[in-house]
Amino acid sequence: MSAEKMLAVSPAPHINAQADTAFYMKRVCLALLPAQIWAVYIFGSRALAASAVSVISCVGFEWIFRRMLGRPQTVGDWSAVVTGLILAMSLPAGLPVYMIVTGAFAAIVVTKQLFGGIGQNFANPALVGRTVLFFSFQNEMQRFIVTPRMSQIMINAAGGPGVMLSADAVSGATPLVLFSNARTLPSNTEMFLGLINGSMGEISALALLIGGIYLCARKIISPVIPLSYTLTVMAVALFWGFDPVFHLCAGGVMLAAFFMATDYTTSPMLRSGKLIYGIGCGLLTMYFRVYTSFPEGISTAMLFMNALTPQIDRLTVRIRLKRLAKRRDV
Amino acid sequence: MLLSSAKKGIYLKSHKATRQMSVMPLTLPAEVRIPMTHGRAASCRPLVKAGDKVGVGQLIGEAEGPFAVPVHSSVSGTVTGIEELPSRLGMNDLHVVIKTDGRQSSAEDLRPPVIGSREEFLRAVRDSGLVGLGGEGFPTALKLDSAGQAIDSLLLNGAECEPFVTSDHRNMVAYARELVQGAAALMRYLSIRETLIGVQADKQDALDLIAAQCEGMDSINAAPLSRIFPAGEETLLIRELRGTELPLGGRPADKNILVLNVSTVIKLEQYLVTGMPLVSRTVTVDGDVIARPMNVEVPIGTAMGEVLRFCGADEGSLRKLIAGGPMTGTALPDTGFYTTKTDNALICFSAYRAERDRETACINCGRCIDSCPEGLLPGLLFKAWRERDEKALRDGLLSACSGCGCCSYVCPARKQISFELGLAKQFLMKKESENAEGGSDER
Numbered sequence: 069m070s071a072e073k074m075l076a077v078s079p080a081p082h083i084n085a086q087a088d089t090a091f092y093m094k095r096v097c098l099a100l101l102p103a104q105i106w107a108v109y110i111f112g113s114r115a116l117a118a119s120a121v122s123v124i125s126c127v128g129f130e131w132i133f134r135r136m137l138g139r140p141q142t143v144g145d146w147s148a149v150v151t152g153l154i155l156a157m158s159l160p161a162g163l164p165v166y167m168i169v170t171g172a173f174a175a176i177v178v179t180k181q182l183f184g185g186i187g188q189n190f191a192n193p194a195l196v197g198r199t200v201l202f203f204s205f206q207n208e209m210q211r212f213i214v215t216p217r218m219s220q221i222m223i224n225a226a227g228g229p230g231v232m233l234s235a236d237a238v239s240g241a242t243p244l245v246l247f248s249n250a251r252t253l254p255s256n257t258e259m260f261l262g263l264i265n266g267s268m269g270e271i272s273a274l275a276l277l278i279g280g281i282y283l284c285a286r287k288i289i290s291p292v293i294p295l296s297y298t299l300t301v302m303a304v305a306l307f308w309g310f311d312p313v314f315h316l317c318a319g320g321v322m323l324a325a326f327f328m329a330t331d332y333t334t335s336p337m338l339r340s341g342k343l344i345y346g347i348g349c350g351l352l353t354m355y356f357r358v359y360t361s362f363p364e365g366i367s368t369a370m371l372f373m374n375a376l377t378p379q380i381d382r383l384t385v386r387i388r389l390k391r392l393a394k395r396r397d398v
Numbered sequence: 399m400l401l402s403s404a405k406k407g408i409y410l411k412s413h414k415a416t417r418q419m420s421v422m423p424l425t426l427p428a429e430v431r432i433p434m435t436h437g438r439a440a441s442c443r444p445l446v447k448a449g450d451k452v453g454v455g456q457l458i459g460e461a462e463g464p465f466a467v468p469v470h471s472s473v474s475g476t477v478t479g480i481e482e483l484p485s486r487l488g489m490n491d492l493h494v495v496i497k498t499d500g501r502q503s504s505a506e507d508l509r510p511p512v513i514g515s516r517e518e519f520l521r522a523v524r525d526s527g528l529v530g531l532g533g534e535g536f537p538t539a540l541k542l543d544s545a546g547q548a549i550d551s552l553l554l555n556g557a558e559c560e561p562f563v564t565s566d567h568r569n570m571v572a573y574a575r576e577l578v579q580g581a582a583a584l585m586r587y588l589s590i591r592e593t594l595i596g597v598q599a600d601k602q603d604a605l606d607l608i609a610a611q612c613e614g615m616d617s618i619n620a621a622p623l624s625r626i627f628p629a630g631e632e633t634l635l636i637r638e639l640r641g642t643e644l645p646l647g648g649r650p651a652d653k654n655i656l657v658l659n660v661s662t663v664i665k666l667e668q669y670l671v672t673g674m675p676l677v678s679r680t681v682t683v684d685g686d687v688i689a690r691p692m693n694v695e696v697p698i699g700t701a702m703g704e705v706l707r708f709c710g711a712d713e714g715s716l717r718k719l720i721a722g723g724p725m726t727g728t729a730l731p732d733t734g735f736y737t738t739k740t741d742n743a744l745i746c747f748s749a750y751r752a753e754r755d756r757e758t759a760c761i762n763c764g765r766c767i768d769s770c771p772e773g774l775l776p777g778l779l780f781k782a783w784r785e786r787d788e789k790a791l792r793d794g795l796l797s798a799c800s801g802c803g804c805c806s807y808v809c810p811a812r813k814q815i816s817f818e819l820g821l822a823k824q825f826l827m828k829k830e831s832e833n834a835e836g837g838s839d840e841r
């Protein structure tokens with residue numbers, strides 16, 4: 069009785085999973101590490117600098133904005149770090165600093181915080197950041213630097229059977245540009261490993277796959293969206309007589325499938341919804357690629373599906389509850 | 399067949415340090431204060447007064463009405479008074495204070511009940527003072543009676559899916575025979591066709607012992623249950639053992655099923671054989687401030703502090719005391735309570751283990767949905783509740799929520815979903831009765 073009124077009283081359950089929001093966000097950062105390392109390997113310290121600028125400005129904007137509005141600080145949940153990293157991965161390595169900062173502003177302030185912060189955004193912040201940059205700085209966003217290592221790779225490639233990249237070595241054209249110009253393409257192995265040019269985190273399908281598999285294996289994300297997205301892309305490619313592996317590895321499909329389309333907030337909650345969403349992203353991506361000369365196919369496809377997410381959720385939830393009610397005969 | 403699609407819920411680290419330890423009897427306390435209210439039973443009227451001599455098993459609290467269950471003395475000694483002390487429900491309750499004489503002699507008139515009919519059996523169950531010992535605390539006699547005549551199958555709940563708690567487990571190991579005999583008695587007097595004893599698969603020893611006792615009895619069988627939490631929840635137990643769904647808001651009796659906790663049946667059998675009513679129970683004492691975690695047989699009405707000290711509790715660093723398991727138990731404000739018939743465990747944590755950091759925004763991760771054993775959408779119900787959206791709460795089948803706590807456990811935003819859904823249920827009920835009163839019930 070000596071212990072009167074000193075114990076903590078709270079409702080059950082009295083234990084909880086250790087994982088909080090920050091835990092999951094940190095895991096996503098970890099999963100992006102292979103792509104980041106590959107970017108540094110190919111593009112050198114510039115890639116590191118660009119990522120640092122992106123992450124720092126995302127976290128900084130979040131901090132400043134929350135503070136200005138007197139809202140509880142949320143930088144501790146690491147979501148701004150994730151946004152910063154994904155944004156960086158989707159940009160060319162040589163992009164000027166002020167442009168990266170602009171992208172971070174569009175992502176964190178306009179897309180995320182103006183709508184109430186984490187969990188409230190209607191579209192994936194990194195995706196909006198990249199899209200805004202693309203439409204504001206078309207040229208810079210398509211200028212891919214050619215580092216010594218990159219030209220080495222190109223020369224090697226030129227010596228081999230895939231005699232192509234040397235012609236574009238100066239401009240550093242990406243495979244997709246080559247594709248729309250109907251030029252010779254790099255081999256699938258080069259595509260898969262990431263011996264190509266492009267946005268810094270998108271070039272190596274392998275590195276992204278390693279991170280993606282890690283996320284699925286640790287149950288950080290559900291595999292439904294990445295699988296349905298990538299399989300749809302490949303199926304459509306096959307259907308139109310294109311090389312499915314090329315379309316899987318080219319551009320940002322892998323980054324989008326594992327890291328952007330799986331964003332909790334802007335993708336459907338139920339498995340059935342995720343399936344619809346993944347297939348939708350895949351179809352739209354291929355539609356833009358094949359039928360338009362639109363270079364931002366993936367981003368547009370995903371923004372479109374982001375916008376549809378509430379509708380998908382509403383539909384799938386209604387079906388789910390109807391089934392449940394039937395099962396419990398209400 | 400098992401509905402494997404229904405295997406939701408969560409996997410918890412079991413923390414069952416006491417699973418291999420036999421039950422220890424508590425050193426007899428010098429004094430007990432026996433509450434007149436236990437679990438969900440109605441309060442009793444004390445039958446004794448200061449100066450009365452009582453024996454173990456003597457009736458000291460008379461049950462009035464079907465919701466009450468008689469209370470018996472857990473010790474032999476002298477009544478020193480009747481005190482009004484705080485009860486678990488935050489109200490005051492009468493407690494009979496008895497100074498023990500150390501002899502633990504039984505009351506004189508104890509003898510096994512003579513049973514010839516269903517009515518006499520129900521009478522005996524009531525006289526035994528039993529409530530659901532799994533923590534649920536519903537009067538057992540009332541449960542049997544209201545289940546009606548058409549009970550087909552008896553499910554004995556030995557899941558014990560809560561972390562730390564092993565009191566049912568140890569009772570099943572020690573009293574497998576009584577368990578099976580008790581089930582046989584229930585079947586005989588209530589004309590039940592078959593019994594399934596569901597035990598979570600991690601308690602293989604108990605399963606084996608029970609199976610050995612069931613040898614030669616076609617109609618009583620042991621069945622392993624999946625290791626998820628909350629495998630022992632009524633709807634899940636029925637789903638897993640019988641492959642059938644309870645209708646929403648329905649009772650097991652609607653499917654001709656009766657569910658009882660294993661320890662309840664063991665104590666019932668002991669009463670039928672010896673005539674000794676429920677005067678003590680097994681309590682698992684565990685947690686990081688407990689030096690000697692163990693299962694203790696505790697006389698009803700023992701001061702909690704006494705039980706904790708017996709197990710070497712470091713009371714100075716105790717920060718949280720949970721009556722029951724950590725998933726569904728109740729956190730008590732202090733140690734100044736007295737054990738009731740429903741305390742299957744006392745879990746003691748030093749740090750504020752479940753201290754929720756400030757709740758953060760829902761990130762729509764869907765983990766609550768994946769965890770909900772009832773297939774609900776807890777995050778959406780939570781939002782609907784915060785917005786006081788009655789329609790969304792009803793459409794979301796809030797009434798199917800069992801309060802199991804899985805959703806709160808997994809939520810990375812640290813939302814107390816299950817707790818608030820409990821509030822939401824009360825809110826809906828209040829609205830419904832308001833509507834009924836106003837005659838404007840549109841449903």
Ligand code: SF4
Pocket residue numbers: 769770771772773774775776798799800801802803804805806815816819
């Ligand atoms: S507390 Fe209710 S909503 Fe939450 S998991 Fe359990 S049944 Fe589902």
Ligand code: SF4
Pocket residue numbers: 759760761762763764765766767776777780808809810811812813
């Ligand atoms: S688990 Fe928590 S954060 Fe995740 S969807 Fe449910 S309520 Fe939201």
